[in-house]
Amino acid sequence: MPLQLVLAKRPTGNIIPGETFNLVNIPTPSVKDIPDRHVLVEALYFSVDPAMRGWLDDRRSYIPPVKIGEVMRSLTVSRVLAVASGVTKFQPGDIVTCMLGIQEVGILPESQVDKAFPIAPGSGLKLSDLLGVLGITGLTAYFGMEKIGKVKPGDTVVVSAAAGATGSVAAQLAKLAGAKRVIGIAGGKEKCRLLKEELGLDEALDYKANDFRQKFKEATPDYVDVFFDNVGGEILDLMLSRANAFARFVICGGISQYNNSTHQGPGKYFFNVITQRVRMEGFIVMDYMKEWPEATAKLAKWVSEGKLKRKETLVKGGIKAAEGALQLLFEGKNVGKVVVEVKGPEDPVAKL
Amino acid sequence: MPLQLVLAKRPTGNIIPGETFNLVNIPTPSVKDIPDRHVLVEALYFSVDPAMRGWLDDRRSYIPPVKIGEVMRSLTVSRVLAVASGVTKFQPGDIVTCMLGIQEVGILPESQVDKAFPIAPGSGLKLSDLLGVLGITGLTAYFGMEKIGKVKPGDTVVVSAAAGATGSVAAQLAKLAGAKRVIGIAGGKEKCRLLKEELGLDEALDYKANDFRQKFKEATPDYVDVFFDNVGGEILDLMLSRANAFARFVICGGISQYNNSTHQGPGKYFFNVITQRVRMEGFIVMDYMKEWPEATAKLAKWVSEGKLKRKETLVKGGIKAAEGALQLLFEGKNVGKVVVEVKGPEDPVAKL
Numbered sequence: 281m282p283l284q285l286v287l288a289k290r291p292t293g294n295i296i297p298g299e300t301f302n303l304v305n306i307p308t309p310s311v312k313d314i315p316d317r318h319v320l321v322e323a324l325y326f327s328v329d330p331a332m333r334g335w336l337d338d339r340r341s342y343i344p345p346v347k348i349g350e351v352m353r354s355l356t357v358s359r360v361l362a363v364a365s366g367v368t369k370f371q372p373g374d375i376v377t378c379m380l381g382i383q384e385v386g387i388l389p390e391s392q393v394d395k396a397f398p399i400a401p402g403s404g405l406k407l408s409d410l411l412g413v414l415g416i417t418g419l420t421a422y423f424g425m426e427k428i429g430k431v432k433p434g435d436t437v438v439v440s441a442a443a444g445a446t447g448s449v450a451a452q453l454a455k456l457a458g459a460k461r462v463i464g465i466a467g468g469k470e471k472c473r474l475l476k477e478e479l480g481l482d483e484a485l486d487y488k489a490n491d492f493r494q495k496f497k498e499a500t501p502d503y504v505d506v507f508f509d510n511v512g513g514e515i516l517d518l519m520l521s522r523a524n525a526f527a528r529f530v531i532c533g534g535i536s537q538y539n540n541s542t543h544q545g546p547g548k549y550f551f552n553v554i555t556q557r558v559r560m561e562g563f564i565v566m567d568y569m570k571e572w573p574e575a576t577a578k579l580a581k582w583v584s585e586g587k588l589k590r591k592e593t594l595v596k597g598g599i600k601a602a603e604g605a606l607q608l609l610f611e612g613k614n615v616g617k618v619v620v621e622v623k624g625p626e627d628p629v630a631k632l
Numbered sequence: 633m634p635l636q637l638v639l640a641k642r643p644t645g646n647i648i649p650g651e652t653f654n655l656v657n658i659p660t661p662s663v664k665d666i667p668d669r670h671v672l673v674e675a676l677y678f679s680v681d682p683a684m685r686g687w688l689d690d691r692r693s694y695i696p697p698v699k700i701g702e703v704m705r706s707l708t709v710s711r712v713l714a715v716a717s718g719v720t721k722f723q724p725g726d727i728v729t730c731m732l733g734i735q736e737v738g739i740l741p742e743s744q745v746d747k748a749f750p751i752a753p754g755s756g757l758k759l760s761d762l763l764g765v766l767g768i769t770g771l772t773a774y775f776g777m778e779k780i781g782k783v784k785p786g787d788t789v790v791v792s793a794a795a796g797a798t799g800s801v802a803a804q805l806a807k808l809a810g811a812k813r814v815i816g817i818a819g820g821k822e823k824c825r826l827l828k829e830e831l832g833l834d835e836a837l838d839y840k841a842n843d844f845r846q847k848f849k850e851a852t853p854d855y856v857d858v859f860f861d862n863v864g865g866e867i868l869d870l871m872l873s874r875a876n877a878f879a880r881f882v883i884c885g886g887i888s889q890y891n892n893s894t895h896q897g898p899g900k901y902f903f904n905v906i907t908q909r910v911r912m913e914g915f916i917v918m919d920y921m922k923e924w925p926e927a928t929a930k931l932a933k934w935v936s937e938g939k940l941k942r943k944e945t946l947v948k949g950g951i952k953a954a955e956g957a958l959q960l961l962f963e964g965k966n967v968g969k970v971v972v973e974v975k976g977p978e979d980p981v982a983k984l
Contacts, residue, residue, distance in 0.1 A: 334903075340907070342907050342909070512903070525694070550889075552692075553883045553914040554884070554886065554916070557694070557913070557919065559914075560912040560913070561905075561909070562906035562907070563906070564907075
């Protein structure tokens with residue numbers, strides 16, 4: 281019987297194993313139960329993202345919270361198993377992306393399922409990239425930089441959580457846009473090494489180091505023109521202290537604060553928003569859905585050409601590993617995109 | 633002998649009478665001492681603004697701090713007393729605006745002096761308006777709303793320090809731009825009465841009232857599309873909690889924080905910047921100097937037509953009253969623009 285991960289109790293802070301979620305069995309769906317214009321899909325890969333923590337809080341947001349008893353929301357790469365009458369876009373075997381949630385199989389209206397961007401053989405791309413560099417996190421990096429960051433040649437750009445799925449793409453896009461200097465902030469020496477040596481950033485700084493603030497000041501002699509923030513809290517305030525005139529602050533995420541019941545905003549340097557005419561702007565990648573195909577094609581081209589490198593933390597073990605994968609993120613143990621592999625494209629199709 | 637107000641010691645918090653500034657006599661300037669292409673002017677009105685507190689802090693800003701021993705910076709309406717050779721734009725008797733600072737007379741390069749916007753007889757305008765609704769504060773309101781607020785018909789607009797010089801103009805401009813609902817926040821019942829009855833705002837709320845937060849929530853059933861902030865701190869955070877999707881936050885000032893050595897930024901609702909895609913943007917009116925003449929003409933027209941009402945706290949007593957006038961602001965005792973009158977246009981010209 282297939283499994284699904286269901287929200288049992290809203291966490292106030294960290295997700296608590298065995299309390300926040302329940303893994304439950306559901307009956308294997310029968311093809312004759314699929315309503316008209318719906319498709320039955322099986323999950324191949326689950327996307328694991330910081331935003332998922334926010335979806336557990338019962339507060340006003342851009343999307344309703346996951347309800348108690350509901351399947352945990354997640355974007356997936358899935359495979360179509362069966363289609364009901366009235367379905368025109370899909371046939372069994374098609375690879376799709378959809379908000380299936382963390383469950384092994386499920387039924388969705390055709391309108392909520394998208395054809396996956398085609399992964400051409402020899403392109404150097406793979407299916408799980410549809411959730412990472414070509415998916416929600418790559419697109420987040422792309423639109424944050426494109427619509428808010430607006431990097432100009434000569435700019436100094438700083439990216440926090442730069443070894444993460446979004447940050448690692450954002451930092452490289454800033455280089456591609458002609459930034460003079462791209463500085464990544466990450467936790468630990470190994471992530472910093474990766475940022476400089478593998479991703480080609482100009483500077484990488486370990487926020488856990490004792491001399492971080494001093495090092496950061498030295499690394500920004502021309503101040504900061506664009507800050508792409510995935511972290512919030514103290515780091516955001518530090519950036520305000522070094523904001524250049526007319527700086528753009530892309531407020532993408534606040535992983536340092538998601539697990540705090542009282543979020544901390546920028547503090548004593550907030551006044552620089554006025555004196556340096558800083559624009560701080562939040563965004564949600566869904567707002568740019570119409571432009572996704574064009575952006576995805578660009579990102580795919582850059583990856584194929586070797587201009588854009590992507591990092592991935594692939595978690596094996598299927599749906600049982602999903603909850604642990606989410607915790608990896610908040611512990612900062614991942615590099616790049618966290619994806620849970622349920623089955624590879626070569627694995628056999630589920631029996632119905 | 634003429635007087636000038638000189639910075640003696642940087643304040644860490646409030647300006648301290650008798651310690652922060654010294655009022656000193658200077659020799660009466662002689663016409664033959666004026667360098668080529670310079671003009672000698674006498675002050676008629678000093679502008680008194682919250683920003684002046686910021687100019688006393690020795691930190692990176694949009695303008696260098698006033699140095700110890702220097703005349704306190706202030707925009708003035710002045711009258712030309714004498715011109716040196718090479719001056720082409722001015723002649724004695726001309727009414728001008730210039731950053732003379734808080735001194736009774738002074739010599740400035742011609743390039744740093746501007747012809748005053750002409751106050752036509754019967755227009756209902758007066759000279760001190762050149763510092764208020766037609767001057768730095770009116771223009772601040774205008775460009776903040778025009779460039780960042782971008783009020784659309786149907787919007788709910790909130791203005792903090794709405795009985796102040798900038799806020800009172802900003803709130804009325806929002807109505808003129810077609811806002812559905814303009815809410816002013818001010819301290820005390822009398823200011824709130826003025827906002828509703830005299831300036832025609834839809835709602836005015838007293839932030840000192842015990843039920844302010846509850847009243848505010850009730851007053852914003854459709855949330856907040858534009859927030860024009862002159863106050864910062866807790867009020868800014870409250871607005872974030874009620875931000876509508878794609879809200880624009882015009883970060884104009886932070887008078888609640890200027891006297892704090894540790895500024896407080898938005899706190900626990902900062903995360904709404906992301907979920908509601910809020911744009912927070914600071915600005916300085918000087919950045920739009922090229923557009924000042926056009927904006928001033930518009931504001932003058934609206935005032936003459938009775939569409940825009942301006943409030944003024946005129947402090948008499950000349951330069952000796954300037955320091956006290958600055959304190960009025962931070963005590964929230966003023967309504968509208970604070971201007972110190974040194975002499976009216978009908979008063980006799982200084983003898984040289």
